[in-house]
Amino acid sequence: MNKNESQDYRSLVIVGAQWGDEGKGKITDYFAQSADMVVRFAGGNNAGHIIEQNGKKLKVTIVPSGIMNSRVINVIGNGTVINLPSLISEMEILEKEGFITDTIKISNRAHLVFPYHIVIDEFQEKERKNKKIGTTKRGIGPAYSDKVDRQGIRICDIAKKDFKEKLKYNVEYKNKFIKAMFDGKPLNFEDIYNETIELYKKIEDKITDTAIIIEDAIKSNKTVLFEGAQGVLLDIDHGTYPFVTSSNTSANNAPTGAGISANLIKHVIGVAKAYCTRVGAGGFPTELLSEIGDQIREKGHEYGSNTGRPRRVGWLDAVALKYAIKVGGITNIFITLLDVLSGLEKIKICTSYTLNNRQINSLPACDEDYQECIPNFLEMPGWNEDITQVKSFDELPENAKNYLKMIEKICEIDIIGFSIGPDRKQTILLDQIFNHD
Numbered sequence: 054m055n056k057n058e059s060q061d062y063r064s065l066v067i068v069g070a071q072w073g074d075e076g077k078g079k080i081t082d083y084f085a086q087s088a089d090m091v092v093r094f095a096g097g098n099n100a101g102h103i104i105e106q107n108g109k110k111l112k113v114t115i116v117p118s119g120i121m122n123s124r125v126i127n128v129i130g131n132g133t134v135i136n137l138p139s140l141i142s143e144m145e146i147l148e149k150e151g152f153i154t155d156t157i158k159i160s161n162r163a164h165l166v167f168p169y170h171i172v173i174d175e176f177q178e179k180e181r182k183n184k185k186i187g188t189t190k191r192g193i194g195p196a197y198s199d200k201v202d203r204q205g206i207r208i209c210d211i212a213k214k215d216f217k218e219k220l221k222y223n224v225e226y227k228n229k230f231i232k233a234m235f236d237g238k239p240l241n242f243e244d245i246y247n248e249t250i251e252l253y254k255k256i257e258d259k260i261t262d263t264a265i266i267i268e269d270a271i272k273s274n275k276t277v278l279f280e281g282a283q284g285v286l287l288d289i290d291h292g293t294y295p296f297v298t299s300s301n302t303s304a305n306n307a308p309t310g311a312g313i314s315a316n317l318i319k320h321v322i323g324v325a326k327a328y329c330t331r332v333g334a335g336g337f338p339t340e341l342l343s344e345i346g347d348q349i350r351e352k353g354h355e356y357g358s359n360t361g362r363p364r365r366v367g368w369l370d371a372v373a374l375k376y377a378i379k380v381g382g383i384t385n386i387f388i389t390l391l392d393v394l395s396g397l398e399k400i401k402i403c404t405s406y407t408l409n410n411r412q413i414n415s416l417p418a419c420d421e422d423y424q425e426c427i428p429n430f431l432e433m434p435g436w437n438e439d440i441t442q443v444k445s446f447d448e449l450p451e452n453a454k455n456y457l458k459m460i461e462k463i464c465e466i467d468i469i470g471f472s473i474g475p476d477r478k479q480t481i482l483l484d485q486i487f488n489h490d
């Protein structure tokens with residue numbers, strides 16, 4: 054395959070460019086209308102993706118956001134961690150709502166989240182006292198720890214002869230750990246084993262070497278979307294460590310988490326809110342602990358779709374966004390929830406920080422420093438008009454246009470589109486990613 058041919062691939066990665074909850078599900082669902090495949094490449098049921106169509110609202114956590122489109126193959130890639138009870142219950146809800154789950158394919162290399170991971174996640178958070186990460190308590194960190202520690206159990210292991218022995222070893226090992234470290238109650242191996250075997254039967258026919266089908270799809274010029282979970286600032290390597298999730302959330306992990314060559318990836322959209330939110334602990338220089346923050350939280354329904362926790366709210370942090378664009382391999386950004394800012398007299402964008410009396414333009418590595426960063430803002434006039442029905446950039450009030458233009462200018466990147474409400478129709482695309490010939 055020569056270089057010119059590779060430039061024609063119709064592959065697109067969609068990642069969050071902030072701390073998660075940027076509305077990736079909606080944007081993925083939007084692009085999925087013309088896609089053939091949607092691939093989840095990292096994370097587990099810690100993610101909560103809301104997709105909405107014709108007033109019908111759906112929440113998915115591990116099932117890819119292409120599920121509303123019956124012609125889309127939805128792949129759960131090798132880089133994810135799967136909680137079987139949660140996946141099955143999600144599939145059952147989808148089926149009840151009339152969606153077809155036959156389109157789901159699951160990587161045989163994906164790791165499993167077991168009840169002991171969840172128990173350990175809960176105990177570890179408790180033990181951290183005032184240093185809590187604020188995890189979703191879905192066992193994600195402990196499951197990825199086992200993967201890296203080579204003690205993880207993958208989907209492909211379930212059908213093998215030594216599965217029972219492997220799981221028994223793990224349950225006993227974790228029980229010793231839970232008892233010694235937290236004085237916790239042991240988990241019952243037989244219950245975990247029987248449940249896993251029962252649930253496995255329901256998804257057995259969906260398990261395959263998904264890397265092969267993804268590569269085939271891209272090479273046969275199908276449109277393939279890679280759906281990230283969380284956001285770049287929660288990336289285990291590049292995020293605001295230790296207040297991060299346990300996987301690589303950036304687009305650079307899409308090839309690894311899907312099992313394909315990096316050369317097969319063509320475009321990367323970073324989804325960013327018109328402001329910032331964060332759940333869980335960690336530095337957040339632009340956080341608004343004020344009435345304006347409360348107003349944005351209520352208008353933007355900023356409560357965790359998965360855990361119901363109120364999200365912390367702040368002005369757009371362009372320093373963090375620029376950083377995410379750089380380390381996250383982002384080629385375009387998509388701005389969501391622009392409508393939420395309507396009615397504010399002034400809107401601020403953070404363009405640099407002051408740390409120890411010095412101006413800095415990038416994210417410090419240590420959260421301790423990040424917590425001390427004072428944001429330097431550029432202030433812009435807001436707009437009062439309701440923009441939820443606009444159909445183009447030109448229909449936006451002048452100040453909203455200027456706000457978007459300013460984000461482009463500061464972040465040195467093109468905005469590919471923006472969204473002004475939860476419905477698919479409230480999505481304005483400014484440029485075509487794929488030419489439809």
Ligand code: IMP
Pocket residue numbers: 072073074099100101186187188189190191192193194282283287296297298299332333334
């Ligand atoms: P974990 O992924 O459950 O281990 O949580 C680690 C950090 O990532 C915590 O701050 C969580 O609040 C955050 N987090 C995990 N998943 C999401 C998500 O889907 N949206 C926003 N934050 C998330």
